[in-house]
Amino acid sequence: MSLETFQKSDALSLGVELELQLVNTHDYDLAPYAEDMLRLMTKTPLPGAVVPEMTSSMIEVSTGVCRSSSEVLGQLSQIRDALVKCADKLNIAVVGGGTHPFQQWHERRIYDKPRFRELSELYGYLSKQFTIFGQHVHVGCPDADTALLTLHRMSRYIPHFIAMSASSPYVQGQDTAFDSARLNSVFAFPLSGRAPFALTWDDFTTYYDKMTRTGVVKSMKDFYWDIRPKPEFGTIEIRVFDTPLTVERAAALAGFVQALAAWFMEDQPFMPTEDDYLVYTYNRFQACRFGLDAAYVDPGTGQHMPLREHIQLTLHQVQRHAARLGASSFIHMLQSSVERAENDARWLRERQGEEELLAEVIRQAAQRFRGGMAHAQQG
Numbered sequence: 599m600s601l602e603t604f605q606k607s608d609a610l611s612l613g614v615e616l617e618l619q620l621v622n623t624h625d626y627d628l629a630p631y632a633e634d635m636l637r638l639m640t641k642t643p644l645p646g647a648v649v650p651e652m653t654s655s656m657i658e659v660s661t662g663v664c665r666s667s668s669e670v671l672g673q674l675s676q677i678r679d680a681l682v683k684c685a686d687k688l689n690i691a692v693v694g695g696g697t698h699p700f701q702q703w704h705e706r707r708i709y710d711k712p713r714f715r716e717l718s719e720l721y722g723y724l725s726k727q728f729t730i731f732g733q734h735v736h737v738g739c740p741d742a743d744t745a746l747l748t749l750h751r752m753s754r755y756i757p758h759f760i761a762m763s764a765s766s767p768y769v770q771g772q773d774t775a776f777d778s779a780r781l782n783s784v785f786a787f788p789l790s791g792r793a794p795f796a797l798t799w800d801d802f803t804t805y806y807d808k809m810t811r812t813g814v815v816k817s818m819k820d821f822y823w824d825i826r827p828k829p830e831f832g833t834i835e836i837r838v839f840d841t842p843l844t845v846e847r848a849a850a851l852a853g854f855v856q857a858l859a860a861w862f863m864e865d866q867p868f869m870p871t872e873d874d875y876l877v878y879t880y881n882r883f884q885a886c887r888f889g890l891d892a893a894y895v896d897p898g899t900g901q902h903m904p905l906r907e908h909i910q911l912t913l914h915q916v917q918r919h920a921a922r923l924g925a926s927s928f929i930h931m932l933q934s935s936v937e938r939a940e941n942d943a944r945w946l947r948e949r950q951g952e953e954e955l956l957a958e959v960i961r962q963a964a965q966r967f968r969g970g971m972a973h974a975q976q977g
Contacts (some may be wrong), residue, residue: 599817601806604742607832610860611738614670614852615660616841617651618729619693626960628655628701629690638684645673653708653729663921667853667925674845682968691964696731696766696780696840697759699956730780735837735852738832739858742799749793749825749834750870751862754897756824756838757885762849763839764889765942777943780840790822795872843942843966850932853925861918868898890939909936
């Protein structure tokens with residue numbers, strides 16, 4: 599299949615997808631209720647979409663095209679409130695987080711959809727192990743070449759995205775010692791990792807044509823890259839975020855992406871090179887393993903520094919763009935949490951330290967996801 603034409607989109611427009619956990623309210627294990635949730639959700643008119651994911655205890659929600667991170671929050675809040683109401687009717691709960699802390703992968707069921715069945719046949723047990731939960735952020739690009747340039751500039755900030763969104767410290771009941779263990783499951787797939795270094799759409803098309811000729815790739819969906827172009831939307835899609843525990847943090851991360859993209863497109867702060875990728879895998883591992891306590895090697899200067907320092911520097915660099923885009927409050931929220939070395943992985947570990955029961959941690963995470971809905975119910 600030939601590569602799709604890169605569609606026109608508004609520069610810096612946003613779209614956000616969240617993969618969410620469905621858990622029962624008995625022992626807070628995953629519950630195969632995706633079909634029931636989808637049936638109930640169709641009765642409520644909402645922005646964006648609600649669709650199934652690989653296994654039947656997952657659901658994916660997405661916004662429509664948004665102009666600002668505040669609009670992202672508005673749409674996600676509306677979808678979240680509808681999800682919570684539907685879940686209450688089914689006596690289940692909806693939870694954020696990049697992994698379910700104690701689910702057993704072999705108990706999962708593949709959702710009955712042709713693409714998921716096909717992937718299950720190809721990838722075997724990896725398909726059920728793909729019961730992991732991420733946030734994807736799309737940012738609009740004015741043309742295809744700008745999209746590729748922005749993609750490769752953005753790659754320097756993959757560790758920042760991982761550390762700030764990390765919410766998957768537990769797998770199969772064990773503390774993995776990673777802040778983001780979710781990405782270890784993604785890396786098992788043969789077409790994961792980084793995009794090829796192509797700065798023009800012509801060069802990228804040549805690469806894509808070579809890959810399709812091998813028969814390994816049939817469409818862009820077959821690439822599980824950390825960032826990939828989405829020509830049908832006119833965007834690039836950043837895929838390394840764990841799903842946060844709240845929609846507010848999801849919107850804040852989208853605001854950070856938008857402000858970064860504005861900085862890249864308007865100020866052209868640096869030119870990406872293939873050498874940027876010499877330290878890419880090292881930086882990504884550090885962020886997955888240590889979160890905000892990771893070490894970071896600046897690909898441009900080779901300087902070693904704490905990742906937290908580089909995140910704070912970056913948040914300061916994009917402040918002017920964030921202000922113009924109406925994202926200042928979100929950038930401030932992220933700055934405050936980085937200064938306190940707080941991310942969702944730390945919150946989950948602190949709750950487990952207090953409760954010593956992962957089911958109770960999930961119950962509290964479900965309350966956290968409800969946000970204002972929890973207060974409304976109590977009132």
